[in-house]
Amino acid sequence: MNRTTPPIPSSLHEQASHWVVRLRSPDCSASERRAFQDWLALSPQHRQSYQKAEAIWREFSGADVQTDPRLMAARDGLRRAQIERRRARRSLRLSIAASLLIAAIGMPLAWDWINTDCYSTLKGQRQHIALRDGSTIELNSNSQVRVRYGWRGREAVLDRGEALFSVAHDETKPFDVVAGHGKIHDIGTRFNVCMLNNAATVSVLEGEVAVATERRPDPQTLLAGQQIRYDTRGLASAPTRFDATTVAAWRDGVLVFKKTALAEVLAQLSRYHDIELRVADPQLQNLKVSGDFPTDDLNLALNAIGAALPIKAVRKNERLIEFER
Known part of the structure; x- marks a missing residue:
């Protein structure tokens, strides 16, 4: 008897979630796996969509889809689709997770960041911010930072100005700072980020960070006492030494x-x-x-x-x- 292969959905994110589910199914055939490799090679967008779908699937792995509060919002909007796609009891969990996976990819902001806090200062003001994870931010004059919390990580977006970050390290939830056309990844540290004249300067006071820019996506590691500067094009300078008392003097x-x-x-x-x-x-x-x-x-x-x-x-x-x- 010939087995019927499930049809591939039309939209890209639905296709990606389809392949994530099929590759984990015990009845996935060799021809399907070859078809997946052909689909993956079609474009970089196909690979990116699959990587995103797979990351969200890993987030679901081991979760009880009936009780996990993170899935409640998606479940309400997908109840009808779940009923229509119900199969045998042994595949029920897989089909529900697949439906939620499609919804999650279609709503990236809702799934990636479950909470965002915004802090800002006027000219002449400074602010000390104690974050819920134990990290702190010293926000300088005329500055703004948005702190976003998600299930897989923490991110601060420095919209303007200057801030000194003291990060409480958590291997399960990395802390990244986005400033201009670059991203700073914390590796357990204190570091200062200053945006001035369309450029960003990152100065490490303690520990180390990894800095990536649009022009240099491979992260460059900075140790304590080193700083780097990058512009609006993502062009970064080589690491240089700096005087820590000079960089952090604005706090006084x-x-x-x-x-x-x-x-x-x-x-x-x-x-x-x-x-x-x-x-x-x-x-x-x-x-x-x-x-x-x-x-x-x-x-x-x-x-x-x-x-x-x-x-x-x-x-x-x-x-x-x-x-x-």
Whole structure:
């Protein structure tokens, strides 16, 4: 007697979930497995869809689909489909899981992240954030971070500004930080991430991290005392050494500069005050500035810069100060 092979669904995510289920079925034939390999080779999108479906299947593995609260929402919308597809008792669990798998792939945001918290600061503000997993975030002035929790991991998205992360390590739920066009993967550590002038700088204070960018998807490991910088194109610099006391000084209301370009110094100061600081002459932008400047006293900082360099600060209006010769 010829066995009937279940038809392959039409949409890509349904096809992927179909193959995940069929390959785990005891009656999956050799010809079906060859057909799967042909399907997988059709495009990178096919491989990505299958990998995603397989990851979600692993999440379901061992779970009681009748009582697991994570499946309740999907079950309500699929009750009719489950009834229509009911087969013998021995395959009931498999068919329900397959239905939920299709739903999960079709609703990635709902399944990947079950909760998101958003934190932000205004100019001149700082915030200490204690996360539910024991990790902490020190959020600098004019910054925003979104923290997302899922069953398979934790992720913080730094939308703007600067933050220092102290991560409570959990091998079962890795902690990643997305900043601009890169991602930082925690390996048990404390690290600072600063987004400024369309670039991100990652500085490791303790432990180590792995940094991947759009141009360099293979993670690059950074150890304590190392930092890396990448731009909006995902181009990353080589790791360099840095002074930890300089990078983290903002937590004490101080900015420390050591032979830093004037343009960058002004950009840093602008993050703390509701006024634009600008260099009128492009030739002055790379003048080097060194010193410790309070974040809450703009006049003191500008006077110190004017005294150290052959330039002066000129107030153009209430919202703009320019440096000129």
